[in-house]
Every structure is written in C-alpha cells, then in structure tokens.
Amino acid sequence: MSPMRERIQKVLAARGVGSRRQIEAWIAAGRVTVNGKLAKPGQPVGERDDVRLDGRRLRLGRKADDVQLGLAYHRPAQEGVRASVDATTPSSLEKLPKSTGRRWIPVSPLGSQDGGLELFVTDGMLAAALARRGHAIACEYSVRVRGAFDDAAVPRLLKAADDDEQTAGRLTDLQPAGGEGSNRWVQVRCVGLRPRDLKGLFERCGFEANRILRTRFGPIAMDRALARGRSRPLTDGELRALHDAAGIEGEAPARPVKRRRR
Numbered sequence: 001m002s003p004m005r006e007r008i009q010k011v012l013a014a015r016g017v018g019s020r021r022q023i024e025a026w027i028a029a030g031r032v033t034v035n036g037k038l039a040k041p042g043q044p045v046g047e048r049d050d051v052r053l054d055g056r057r058l059r060l061g062r063k064a065d066d067v068q069l070g071l072a073y074h075r076p077a078q079e080g081v082r083a084s085v086d087a088t089t090p091s092s093l094e095k096l097p098k099s100t101g102r103r104w105i106p107v108s109p110l111g112s113q114d115g116g117l118e119l120f121v122t123d124g125m126l127a128a129a130l131a132r133r134g135h136a137i138a139c140e141y142s143v144r145v146r147g148a149f150d151d152a153a154v155p156r157l158l159k160a161a162d163d164d165e166q167t168a169g170r171l172t173d174l175q176p177a178g179g180e181g182s183n184r185w186v187q188v189r190c191v192g193l194r195p196r197d198l199k200g201l202f203e204r205c206g207f208e209a210n211r212i213l214r215t216r217f218g219p220i221a222m223d224r225a226l227a228r229g230r231s232r233p234l235t236d237g238e239l240r241a242l243h244d245a246a247g248i249e250g251e252a253p254a255r256p257v258k259r260r261r262r
Helices: 008-014 020-028 124-132 153-163 195-204 236-246
Strands: 032-034 051-053 070-075 105-107 115-121 138-146 170-180 183-191 208-217 231-233
Touching: 008 020, 008 051, 008 124, 020 032, 070 236, 105 124, 115 236, 124 236, 138 170, 138 195, 153 170, 153 195, 195 208
Parallel strands: 115 208
Antiparallel strands: 032 051, 070 115, 070 231, 105 115, 138 183, 138 208, 170 183
C-alpha cells in the first residue's frame, strides 16, 4: 500500500512549519520545492517526498519520539496574540519561550480586548481539531459587569441564552462572585460561546460586561498563581486530555519547555 499523501499546505501546517496562509505565500514566492521542483498550491505530498523551504529540508514524518509541546499563558487584556496592538509592546507570541525550532500555534485565541487563559501548542493538527470542535468544548469565564448583579439575575440570563437563536452555544451555569463599587464579577460556564456572545447576552439583560477573562478551556484551567504575561508548560496529562477533547488518539507525551531567562 502506498503511503498516504495530502495537500502540501495541510501537511506543513500540521507539522508546525507555518500557517496555511503563510505556506501558500511561500509557494507563490517560489520558496518551496518538492523533489527538486517548485511546489504548486494543493500539491499532494507524503513522508517520502523531499520537501524544502529555502533549500532546507523539512521533516514530514511523525516518529514515535516526536513529542509535541504545549503552553498555558495568562494573557493581559489589550495584548495582541500574534502582533502588538499598539506597536510598542510585545505580542503574546513574542513573550513565549523558544520551542526548539518549532512555532507556537494559538488554540482558539481570544479577541484583542479580552484576556485570561490562552493555550499554545506546536502541533498544527491538534490546534485545527480543537478549533473544529469549539462548539462542543466547555469553557469558563470571569465576567465583570456594571450593575447590581445578584442571584435573581441568574435565571433571567439562562433563559435569555436558551431563547437566543443567533448562537448555537449554551450557558450551563452562572454564579455571582462578589465585587466592589458598581462592578460585580460573575463566574460563567458555557459551551460554544465566545466572549462577544457573552457580552451581547449580558447587554440584552441590562448589564454592561466591561471585562471578560477566560479561566478554563476544555480540560485546562488557568492557575491562580500564573501571573499576567507568564506561561507554564502543559503536563503530559493535560496534553492527552486536549487530544481527547479534539478526538485525536495515540499522541506522544510532551517534554519540558525551557523557560526564557529574564
């Protein structure tokens, strides 16, 4: 049986070489070759093909010891994931430790106005699978609202979420979590809802959601001790749990990530 062959953009993105858009640009610029010839968009390639970027051969096969890496990162609000929002401060990717020649891929990244838990992996296949299953992955958020939010508002918000036909997600639990002055914090558990969905839901119920922080994505929770702008490696168990959430089986465990010296 001949080895499986897939489109070159998909293969290279899954190996963490670059995003599909980046790879398409490299192909158009003549920087990618397959077996000595210029690559074409959508060209099928396999593990035995000699694929090179700027003359450097790329590894296409997955070995038994080809472990993947993951990070949990506490992203401050207003910080860009891939590029600086204000062009004066580093992006999240620029703050991450080196990944031994691979690139960090954000998993379902938050919008630039939001903050909290961001996950990064070196396995493009895992990141893509998690993105496809985003509608079924449970998340938790801390939402700061302006107004007198109390237990009486909980059933109103749950009903509003059930009646919302514009989104396929759902709220599973809300708990008032204290606060001071005119602001109150609410712990939200949901499936398939993004921060913008939550903000719209609170606004329709008469509350202004002025800050939204993600505290859990699927099986991964953000540690209280993880300071803003800092990261920690995902454990073997956490990476396996992410693969289970993505519907991927049989992946190798992670190895420690060296922390960047300050």
